[in-house]
Amino acid sequence: MSNRRLKNNKAQVSDIMTWVVATIIIILILVVFIYASSLLAQKTKIIKIKEMKLEIPGEEINWLNSKTSFAYLRSSEEQRQIIDKWKEENKNE
Amino acid sequence: MNKRGEEKILAIYWFVILTLVAGGIFTMTILFYNHPYDVREVESQILINNIADCLSRGGELNPELFEGEEFSEEFKTNFLQTCNLYFEAEGGEAEEYYSEITIYNASRLDLPVYEINAGNKNLVASCNIQEEKKYKREARCMEENLFSVKGGKLYLIKIMSAIGKAKENVK
Numbered sequence A: 001m002s003n004r005r006l007k008n009n010k011a012q013v014s015d016i017m018t019w020v021v022a023t024i025i026i027i028l029i030l031v032v033f034i035y036a037s038s039l040l041a042q043k044t045k046i047i048k049i050k051e052m053k054l055e056i057p058g059e060e061i062n063w064l065n066s067k068t069s070f071a072y073l074r075s076s077e078e079q080r081q082i083i084d085k086w087k088e089e090n091k092n093e
Numbered sequence B: 001m002n003k004r005g006e007e008k009i010l011a012i013y014w015f016v017i018l019t020l021v022a023g024g025i026f027t028m029t030i031l032f033y034n035h036p037y038d039v040r041e042v043e044s045q046i047l048i049n050n051i052a053d054c055l056s057r058g059g060e061l062n063p064e065l066f067e068g069e070e071f072s073e074e075f076k077t078n079f080l081q082t083c084n085l086y087f088e089a090e091g092g093e094a095e096e097y098y099s100e101i102t103i104y105n106a107s108r109l110d111l112p113v114y115e116i117n118a119g120n121k122n123l124v125a126s127c128n129i130q131e132e133k134k135y136k137r138e139a140r141c142m143e144e145n146l147f148s149v150k151g152g153k154l155y156l157i158k159i160m161s162a163i164g165k166a167k168e169n170v171k
Helices: A002-044 A063-073 A077-089 B003-034 B040-055 B073-077 B121-129
Strands: A054-056 A059-061 B097-105 B108-119 B140-150 B153-163
Touching: A002 B003, A063 A077, A063 B040, A063 B140, A077 B140, A077 B153, B040 B097, B040 B140, B040 B153, B073 B108, B097 B121, B108 B121, B108 B153, B121 B140, B121 B153
Parallel strands: none
Antiparallel strands: A054 A059, B097 B108, B097 B153, B140 B153
């Protein structure tokens, strides 16, 4: 009779342990996801201007470049060289 | 423990877990959607585009910039009105915008021939430290350049803009 009760108690402890571990895992996963969502909000909610520019392979089109292009067309040969030189110097900026 | 008691405890346990998961999802959603979008860089670019549009049209400098052969002082004074810009903050707070325009004769790029600035000049101080993450609440700055012609002369226009508005864009 007492042996049976002991076995029964062991089975119950094992059952409870399973649920406790499962609960801890669930809470851990939730904490990780909550942290990830707060990180994601900080990182992805910065809208960069690069994302808004229309890009053609090899060149970038934007409002100001188009204005400079108009000026280029109206410039003399000497002035065009100044623009070309300036563009070359500021290519990486 | 009898079978019925076990089922009751398990039901309560499941209910607690369900509440936990629902609370977690709720927290995640709140955390993500409560964070504002930081659009200051885009706003800064839009401001620069509008100023550029006001100063140069079709590659030629705006005639209003000149009084005869010289650059106009009146344009400088009425810059915001002429370019349809409104920098004033609501409720008497400090202005959240600053813009600075420097025009150079393309043949001499070290000496500006005309300068205009408008808005809250204190924002400029944050331009140099904006790359550091801990200063994300500081103003966002941007500088763009364009060329324009007038009367056979070529000019380089440098436009710098700074946007504060940390309250609306950063948490």
